[in-house]
Amino acid sequence: MSVRYAIRGVGLAGGFGSGEAALLTALREGMPPLPTVEVRRDDQLIAVPAYLADPTPLQDYVARSALRRADRFSRLAMLGICQALAGADVDRERLGLIVGTGYGALTTTFKFLDSVIEEGDALASPMTFSNSVHSAALSNTSICLGIRGPGLTVSQFEMSVHTALLSACQWLAQGVVDAVVCGGVDEYHPMVGYCRDRYFGDANQGPVAPFDFARQSAVVGEGVGFLLLTRDDGPRPVYGYLDAVQSGWLGAETPNFATDAVCIVGADGHAQCGSAYGRHLPEGLPVTAYAPIYGSFPASPALDVAIAAIGLKHGKLPIYAGADMDVAGRQISVLKIDRDERYALARVSS
Amino acid sequence: MTLRADSQGVPITGMGCITAAGRTLDQNVASLFAGTRVMAPSERVRSSHPVRYPVFEVADEALPDGYATGPECLRCSGLALVAAAEAIRSAGLSATDLRRLRVGVCLGTTVGSAMNNEQFYRGFRDGERPDMAAITSFLHANPSAVVARELRLNGPCETVNNACSSGTVAIGQGAEWIRAGVCDVVLAGGTDALCRTVYNGFISLQIMDEEPVRPFDVRRCGLNLGEGAGVLVLESAASQAARGARGLGSLVGYGNASDAFHVSAPHPEGRGLRAAIETAMAQAGIAGRDLAFINAHGTGTPENDRVEGQLYPELLPGIPFLSTKGYTGHTLGASGAIEAAFTLVSLQLGKLPASIGFAEPDPAFPGRPVTAATPVTGEVAISTSLAFGGNNAAVVLAKRGCP
Numbered sequence: 001m002s003v004r005y006a007i008r009g010v011g012l013a014g015g016f017g018s019g020e021a022a023l024l025t026a027l028r029e030g031m032p033p034l035p036t037v038e039v040r041r042d043d044q045l046i047a048v049p050a051y052l053a054d055p056t057p058l059q060d061y062v063a064r065s066a067l068r069r070a071d072r073f074s075r076l077a078m079l080g081i082c083q084a085l086a087g088a089d090v091d092r093e094r095l096g097l098i099v100g101t102g103y104g105a106l107t108t109t110f111k112f113l114d115s116v117i118e119e120g121d122a123l124a125s126p127m128t129f130s131n132s133v134h135s136a137a138l139s140n141t142s143i144c145l146g147i148r149g150p151g152l153t154v155s156q157f158e159m160s161v162h163t164a165l166l167s168a169c170q171w172l173a174q175g176v177v178d179a180v181v182c183g184g185v186d187e188y189h190p191m192v193g194y195c196r197d198r199y200f201g202d203a204n205q206g207p208v209a210p211f212d213f214a215r216q217s218a219v220v221g222e223g224v225g226f227l228l229l230t231r232d233d234g235p236r237p238v239y240g241y242l243d244a245v246q247s248g249w250l251g252a253e254t255p256n257f258a259t260d261a262v263c264i265v266g267a268d269g270h271a272q273c274g275s276a277y278g279r280h281l282p283e284g285l286p287v288t289a290y291a292p293i294y295g296s297f298p299a300s301p302a303l304d305v306a307i308a309a310i311g312l313k314h315g316k317l318p319i320y321a322g323a324d325m326d327v328a329g330r331q332i333s334v335l336k337i338d339r340d341e342r343y344a345l346a347r348v349s350s
Numbered sequence: 351m352t353l354r355a356d357s358q359g360v361p362i363t364g365m366g367c368i369t370a371a372g373r374t375l376d377q378n379v380a381s382l383f384a385g386t387r388v389m390a391p392s393e394r395v396r397s398s399h400p401v402r403y404p405v406f407e408v409a410d411e412a413l414p415d416g417y418a419t420g421p422e423c424l425r426c427s428g429l430a431l432v433a434a435a436e437a438i439r440s441a442g443l444s445a446t447d448l449r450r451l452r453v454g455v456c457l458g459t460t461v462g463s464a465m466n467n468e469q470f471y472r473g474f475r476d477g478e479r480p481d482m483a484a485i486t487s488f489l490h491a492n493p494s495a496v497v498a499r500e501l502r503l504n505g506p507c508e509t510v511n512n513a514c515s516s517g518t519v520a521i522g523q524g525a526e527w528i529r530a531g532v533c534d535v536v537l538a539g540g541t542d543a544l545c546r547t548v549y550n551g552f553i554s555l556q557i558m559d560e561e562p563v564r565p566f567d568v569r570r571c572g573l574n575l576g577e578g579a580g581v582l583v584l585e586s587a588a589s590q591a592a593r594g595a596r597g598l599g600s601l602v603g604y605g606n607a608s609d610a611f612h613v614s615a616p617h618p619e620g621r622g623l624r625a626a627i628e629t630a631m632a633q634a635g636i637a638g639r640d641l642a643f644i645n646a647h648g649t650g651t652p653e654n655d656r657v658e659g660q661l662y663p664e665l666l667p668g669i670p671f672l673s674t675k676g677y678t679g680h681t682l683g684a685s686g687a688i689e690a691a692f693t694l695v696s697l698q699l700g701k702l703p704a705s706i707g708f709a710e711p712d713p714a715f716p717g718r719p720v721t722a723a724t725p726v727t728g729e730v731a732i733s734t735s736l737a738f739g740g741n742n743a744a745v746v747l748a749k750r751g752c753p
Contacts, residue, residue, distance in 0.1 A: 040477065042479070043477075069613065092610075093625075097608070101511075103465055104463065104464065104465070104511070106465065109464065109465065109466050110466075110471060112466075112547070112551065113466060113468055113471050113472075113547065114475075116468070116546075116547075116550055117471075117472060117475065120398060121397040121398040121399045121546075121550050121553070122397075122398065122399045122400065122553070123554075124550045124551065124553070124554040125554060126551075126554040126555045126556070126614075129550075129551035129552075129554050129555065130551075130555065130613050130614035130738055131613060132464075132466075132551075133460060133511070133513045133738055133739070134460075134463055134464070134511035134513075135511055135512050135513050135737070135738065135739050135741065136613070136739065138512075138608075138739060138741070139608075139613050139738065139739025139740060139741070140613065140739075142608040142609075142610045142739070142740065143610050143611065143612070143613070143739075143740070145610075146610050147608060147610060148607060148608050148609070148610045148621070148622065148625070149607065149608065150605075150606035150607055150608070150629075151512065151606065151607075151608045151739075151741050152510065152512060152519060152523070152606070153510070153511040153512055154508050154509060154510060154511065155463040155492070155509050155511045156492060156494065156495065156507055156508060156509050157489070157492060157495075159507060163506060163507065163508040166506060166508075166527075166532070167508070167523055167526070169530075170523075170526040170527070170529075170530050170532075171526075173530060174526060174529070174633075176605075176606075176629065176633075191465075191471065191474055194474055195482070195485050198479075198482050199482070247505075247506045247507070248504050248505070248506075249498070249502075249503070249504050251502070252502075252504045253504065339489070340495060340498075340499055342495075342498070342507065
């Protein structure tokens, strides 16, 4: 992919709050103490920290009455999408929407199973069933915002967001849309907390140490990130450009980085994936990670890409608990590696 | 008819398919033209609902070892592996080719990505310590990732979750990878397995038929669920030429559009479906009269069939159409891929199977599917899918590239 695409809008929310201002505050002033969620371990309830997102600011964009049928997963997605679209003059019939998600609408998925278990097979809830599909966020958003262009939901665990971005570039290249809102979302559910506790036990409680690759330090999170992308045929974009999306298997190839690149790695405190970062990152490459402000969830690269775009806007990449990094004229590579040692890389620049 | 010179058709060099109608594409096609359908209440997917709805189920022994039992997402991956293996054989791709070429995987599914293991969740709710094997399986069972991992493929992976249009969308997206030069080869298609959650869910929506499904018939009252997978080998013209591979046809158009109307009902005038068809035909550079036939979504639900039965005569007058779901059941995220394979085979054979299950027209709309094996002429045909949430997709397939 040699053509680049303009980033015209950014939306994001997570444990740090909602929007660019909340993000920058969290990065510069540090995260407040995290809320806790209860996880049942044997006969006890254990309090563990969690990075939880609040979809309430969505009401600044969409009337509450229009949201009554949208579940929390859809609302979280819509919050990021509305922020990315804010102020943009886009024909909704020529606007595409791509949602990457690792787990989909978890709360509604389990709510449907609750209805089966509590009411019986014959009295399961039809409303929750139709909203339990992974594409619920895509559907509810297109309905609420009147987006009638192509729609796509992809679910590839940690790779979901990068594959979503790849498809967005192709839609723009093919000319089937004038703009695409593309990103990712995942929500927390107590089942996720329970599973993580079973897998990781006390190592699930942080603090997140993304560069201590061998140590399990991940903390569960949730959040959303979206970009508004267009072809490079208008005014210079505030948030820079998406230059390329690349993916492959580390067993067969190694990702390439520009000589002056800065790299945002998706290392989030998972030891299994973390070791791969340690083995495959070139020596001397400046790297940073943002899991300490959003936690661990599959669609988190959406936040990394959004943060990179915000960094390009300011010419400086804000660093958690550190000095800003000058990125003017440099390429930022957003890297994620999954448990199969597949990698995905998104490159952005000003 | 002349396909648009710049329509950038993507060669199709292999196909594979597994459904209750057959374990290979040839077996499926034989069932279609013999008019046979194998359906029954499932012994594996049980519900306490008083009605035991018939389903189209694949026999366990047709799946690879380790994929037939356990979480349904694993069964989805097993079905995908069967169809992918047949497609690869059909394309003449060797293990060396798969290592040497950049091969992507783009598969649609619904069940294959869902973290809804009921047994595990019941244990969790009840305060037990359910076995984590179900979750570990889920984390390793993403259909596209399984196919890429098993075949050690190096290209991009994408699992599409657009509900019932997933298979069609995955083929369209995979074709775009070829056009963009991202891959030499893409294994594109869809896979889905029967499971209790989906079975109970469709019952709750009151759109399951106790009888064999009757697409477009006045007495239709719902769908029959099915399971299966379909995979097409999409390949760049350069790679096809370098391998000297035969062409089975090509994908010449893809459209995808949203109704922006309702979470579980199609737009009453088929707004998004119309847009998807028009986009696909524009990409192919064809007019409606060029189509040999339409492979409709045709689920047998009152609303879906009313919308399609109204739209096709209006938008594509005189073009014959059919639903093949009477032979396979509604295989959800796999259906678009399975039906794309059926579409291409029908083009090659120059005939359509009967739209089984249809007997009496519905006076509410003018559309009538073909009722018997029907000769067709022409170079191109279209296959359509509709989905929950109002996503619509269409692919135009051409027999250009046939030996």
